[in-house]
Every structure is written in C-alpha cells, then in structure tokens.
Amino acid sequence: MPELPEVEIARRNLVRWFDGRRLERAESDPSRIFRGAERARFSRLQGRLVSLVRRGKYLLFAFEEDRGLLAHLGMTGKFVRRQEGEEVPYSRARFHLDDGRVIHFADARMFGRMEPVAASGLRDLEVVRDLGRDPLADGLTAGQLQQAVGDSRQDLKVALMDQGRVAGLGNIHAAEALFRARLHPTRKPASLGPEDWKHLVQAIRESIDFGLEEQEGEEPVYLEEGRTENPFLVYGRGGGPCSRCGSTVESFLQAGRTTHACPKCQPRGRTGK
Ligand SMILES: [Zn+2]
Structure with a gap:
C-alpha cells in the first residue's frame, strides 16, 4: 500500500x-x-x-x-x-x-x-x-517528533500512523521504523526517553530512504500485488524469523491493522502491555 x-x-x-x-x-x-x-x-x-x-x-x-x-x-x-x-x-x-x-x-x-x-x-x-509534519518535505527532529507524538495515549505505532501528528507513515513504515529503533509497537509514547526519540526519528528517516530506493523506477509495484519479494525488515514477516536475531516475528492486531514486531529486538518495555 x-x-x-x-x-x-x-x-x-x-x-x-x-x-x-x-x-x-x-x-x-x-x-x-x-x-x-x-x-x-x-x-x-x-x-x-x-x-x-x-x-x-x-x-x-x-x-x-x-x-x-x-x-x-x-x-x-x-x-x-x-x-x-x-x-x-x-x-x-x-x-x-x-x-x-x-x-x-x-x-x-x-x-x-x-x-x-x-x-x-x-x-x-x-x-x-490537518496534516502533521512531513518527515521528508518539512524535516523532522527528535524534538519535533516528541512534540507531535509524545502526548498521545495511544500505542506508539498507532500514534505514528495518525496523519495529524506525522504525515505520511502508514502500516509498513511505522512498523519498519519501530523495528529499526528497537521499540515495541505497543509502547506508550510517554514511556520513551530522549535517546528513544533520537533513535526513532533516525529510524523513520532510514525507513523512508529505504522505501524511496526500493520504489525508484517507472512502474510502481506494491507488496500486496504479490509480484515482488518482501523487501522489509519486519513488515509482513509474522511467523517467520527476525531478519536481525532469528527469533520468531510476532503478529497481532493494533487498531484493526496487523502489526509485526520481533519480541526480542523490540522489548515491550516497562509500560508495555
Ligand atoms: Zn529480532
């Protein structure tokens, strides 16, 4: 998508x-x-x-x-x-x-x-x-990300997908950014420390850059069309091995959407569920 x-x-x-x-x-x-x-x-x-x-x-x-x-x-x-x-x-x-x-x-x-x-x-x-800051068009610092998302009481991944907070992230790149930042999708934004926000903003940038490189070309092909191998680190890998540590990637529903995360690389944290 x-x-x-x-x-x-x-x-x-x-x-x-x-x-x-x-x-x-x-x-x-x-x-x-x-x-x-x-x-x-x-x-x-x-x-x-x-x-x-x-x-x-x-x-x-x-x-x-x-x-x-x-x-x-x-x-x-x-x-x-x-x-x-x-x-x-x-x-x-x-x-x-x-x-x-x-x-x-x-x-x-x-x-x-x-x-x-x-x-x-x-x-x-x-x-x-009503759109929030666009990480690519507007730039996004750790402080700006914390300001946009930090007061949300929703799960971190759900808050990242809220277009009024950060514009452009969906189910794929929110999951990918959280995996790169080693943060569990069910963490609450209030539980993140300054280092977490730094890692997360960097991870968002990396995930977007990866997506841009992946999709560059004349004819867009979306993963759901089944004609392409899954290029993502964690998205769509539920039940399979984690690309980093080999643990089994978990999948669960979050706000009606399937979420993928590695339970070992992305610890739920003290305020997680
Ligand atoms: Zn892992």
Missing part, C-alpha cells in the same frame, strides 16, 4: 513526465474515486503543470489558470505512463499529453481519491490543513 515513499516516487515520476509538456485533455470514468467531488471539473484540467507538491500521502497538482487537483493513491492507486491507445487495467482517469503519451491513474480497489479544485485553494482543504 502506498505510503510516503511510494507517493514521493509517484510525484517524481509525474514531474518528469509533465516536464516541458502540455496536458491537452483530461478525462475520467465515473467511479467512486471522485467521492463527493465534481467529476466534470476534472475534464477542465489542461495546460502546463505549474507545481506538484506532496503533503504526507496527498499530491497537490497545480496547472495553469488556477486549475488544481488533489489526489490520494488509497490502497492500490498508481500513476503509469503509456502510449496513446494502450490499455491499462483499472484505469479510472487519464491525462493526455502533447507528446502522444497518456498518464493513467489506475486503481483496482478504488480507495484512491481525486478532487479537482482551484489550485490556489489546495492547501486550504481540510484534509491538507
């Missing part, structure tokens, strides 16, 4: 694909990715891409003449580039460029989201305004 690194790779691909090109025609099929938004406005997008900003897992497209688009990849959404006339499975919306190429937004499960709005209003959208 796309998280900060995958969305950032999508942004970089899109910037490259739009570079020097004009969007001649935008069109879409009726689907739930538009939610309550006005789908007809999508077809009014045109011209040059002025800027493409990522905030957490959101992409903010600004085209000429104040035409804008908010996009979220959801669970299975991806942007792919093809020649005009080529078919793309699950294509829901398309940008036709002046070089004979088409950028498709393909989304099998349709948890993705498209919302055409005025470009000047993108940052004022509630979902964007």
